[in-house]
Amino acid sequence: MLRKPYMRIPYTDVLAAPTITPSSANTLSGAVAALREFLTAPSPNGIPTSTLVITGAGLSVASGLADYRGTNGTYRVNKSYRPIYYSEFLQNHEARKRYWARSFLGWTSLHKAKPNSGHFAIKQLGELGLVHSVITQNVDSFHPKAHPSLPTIELHGYLRSLVCVSCHEELPRDEFQEDLARLNPAWAEFLQEITASGALDTENPEERRRRGMRTNPDGDVDLPDAPYTTFRYPACPRCLAHPPSSPEGGRATVEVDSDGAWRASSTAGILKPAVTMFGENIRKRTKMKAEQTLEEATKLLILGTSLATYSAWRLAKHGKDRGIPIAIANLGGVRGEDLFFKDLEPIHDGTRGARVEMSTDELLPALVKQLQASTSMHNAPEHHSHEVEKHGASVFKDMMS
Numbered sequence: 567m568l569r570k571p572y573m574r575i576p577y578t579d580v581l582a583a584p585t586i587t588p589s590s591a592n593t594l595s596g597a598v599a600a601l602r603e604f605l606t607a608p609s610p611n612g613i614p615t616s617t618l619v620i621t622g623a624g625l626s627v628a629s630g631l632a633d634y635r636g637t638n639g640t641y642r643v644n645k646s647y648r649p650i651y652y653s654e655f656l657q658n659h660e661a662r663k664r665y666w667a668r669s670f671l672g673w674t675s676l677h678k679a680k681p682n683s684g685h686f687a688i689k690q691l692g693e694l695g696l697v698h699s700v701i702t703q704n705v706d707s708f709h710p711k712a713h714p715s716l717p718t719i720e721l722h723g724y725l726r727s728l729v730c731v732s733c734h735e736e737l738p739r740d741e742f743q744e745d746l747a748r749l750n751p752a753w754a755e756f757l758q759e760i761t762a763s764g765a766l767d768t769e770n771p772e773e774r775r776r777r778g779m780r781t782n783p784d785g786d787v788d789l790p791d792a793p794y795t796t797f798r799y800p801a802c803p804r805c806l807a808h809p810p811s812s813p814e815g816g817r818a819t820v821e822v823d824s825d826g827a828w829r830a831s832s833t834a835g836i837l838k839p840a841v842t843m844f845g846e847n848i849r850k851r852t853k854m855k856a857e858q859t860l861e862e863a864t865k866l867l868i869l870g871t872s873l874a875t876y877s878a879w880r881l882a883k884h885g886k887d888r889g890i891p892i893a894i895a896n897l898g899g900v901r902g903e904d905l906f907f908k909d910l911e912p913i914h915d916g917t918r919g920a921r922v923e924m925s926t927d928e929l930l931p932a933l934v935k936q937l938q939a940s941t942s943m944h945n946a947p948e949h950h951s952h953e954v955e956k957h958g959a960s961v962f963k964d965m966m967s
């Protein structure tokens with residue numbers, strides 16, 4: 567079906583405002599009613615229903631993670647912010663130092679953040695038998711955390727692990743964080759200070775500065791006594807112990823300094839976050855799994871994403887080409903969305919598709935409540951704490967690319 571590799575590239579066009587359909591879905595109760603019809607309608611010809619959910623950054627906003635697109639699809643918060651590209655990360659030791667310095671400061675906040683009511687509502691939709699699989703573009707691991715029994719394909723990978731670009735071994739990010747702290751004591755001290763001062767709890771540069779976190783116009787922190795040009799990061803332990811073969815023949819070189827930090831004389835053993843960076847192709851196995859899941863789906867529910875990344879948009883487009891009903895809930899426009907709904911009648915009940923504009927953390931729990939009330943499965947409702955914790959949102963944005 568889709569033969570080309572999926573490359574992750576940012577899409578910077580401004581997206582048109584959505585047309586809500588059915589028109590009655592412009593209130594919370596109207597949107598809930600349309601999505602209830604959409605999810606509960608039987609598939610034509612008695613085919614068993616299999617609903618696939620595709621999610622994006624909008625779903626994680628209520629967990630305190632910034633969506634780096636504003637509602638009209640433009641980049642916001644830090645105007646000068648530019649995500650790192652895969653080729654740059656691979657080729658440039660200096661770019662990696664900068665990436666890991668930023669990531670070191672951002673990790674603590676991401677680690678503290680939790681799935682929100684939107685994620686738990688998806689879990690409950692799974693338990694009600696109305697959602698069967700999830701494909702997410704998010705790299706925050708909230709889906710597998712919130713609903714381990716409902717299968718999730720993480721299209722763009724995950725920040726919880728690192729992967730070696732030479733031997734493809736995966737390592738936990740937690741331990742790597744400890745290594746970074748050990749290799750960069752001035753940064754570790756600084757991280758403690760700004761965590762204590764609350765500087766990471768705000769996105770406002772003025773407020774951050776007041777709380778002791780000075781950044782340059784690019785949003786980088788540069789410590790006077792330890793500029794990020796001196797930031798150190800470890801080598802892949804497996805490649806260090808057994809250097810892999812080099813493409814030119816013979817063995818690659820993996821060298822570290824006396825503390826175990828990767829040296830620029832090395833030709834292998836570079837660790838990268840286990841995410842698909844911009845300009846990088848999605849892992850072949852992940853792409854195939856995503857395509858297969860889509861092939862088996864009879865309905866597509868798209869949540870909290872503008873489908874700005876080509877990979878996600880292609881999946882949705884293919885669902886449309888297959889003629890399966892599609893519903894979208896997103897604040898702001900969605901790439902090429904006219905195409906998804908152009909064949910719907912002006913007045914309809916949502917069975918064949920819907921477009922609503924609501925935040926998922928409000929919409930999805932209301933939908934679950936409504937569905938539970940109308941089925942016999944509401945005798946054991948689950949209660950979760952969905953405290954919204956916001957911290958370091960713009961740091962996340964930098965880390966999540």
Ligand SMILES: [Zn+2]
Pocket residue numbers: 730731732733734735802803804805806835
């Ligand atoms: Zn390795």
